Amino acid sequence: MNRRRLTIAAFVAALACAGAGTAHGAAGAAKSGTVDLRATKLGKVLVDAKGMTLYLFEKDRRNKSACAGACAKVWSPLLVKGKPTAGGGVKASLLGTTRRKSGVQVTYNGHPLYHFSGDKKPGDMRGEGSKAFGAEWYVLSAKGAKVEKGGS
Secondary structure (H helix, E strand, O other): OOHHHHHHHHHHHHHHHHOOOOOOOOOOOEOOOEEEEEEEOOEEEEEOOOOOEOEEEOOOEOOEOOOOOHHHHHOOEOEEOOOOEEOOOOOHHHEEEEEEOOEEEEEEOOEEOEOOOOOOOOOOOOOOOOEEOOEEEEEEOOOOOEEOOOOO
16 A cells, blocks of 8 residues: 555544544535636646635546545535636536535536545645545546646
8 A cells, every 4th residue: 555545544544533524614515616727736727716626536427426424524525505606717618516415516527526635725735646435536627637647
């Protein structure tokens, strides 16, 4: 097991023991459903209105989240009240929503969007390429495709 996977596994175990939530709160909907772009070492990737990195989960199916319970505590869904909006460089036609038990989740190109609880400040991408809850997690490009380290 590589160090990243071990670190995430330890983090998940600590959250389960502590019963902790995330910095972004899986239970609360964002006031702003704006999805924006941020320049990073991996290119321009999707972020929320506060500049926090957004991720896709490869276990999800088009417009259908496969992340709930303990998963949603570590990978909180980007929830919104109302309609999400596109920031600069983001295609409004790719934005959408999907219903889940905790509210309405923002999607982009059919991918439900999530925050990673290990990201503490704008620009952090600690969840990139990690494997947790049965599949891998990736940041997204403006085209709505996963971005992998080393190109994609």
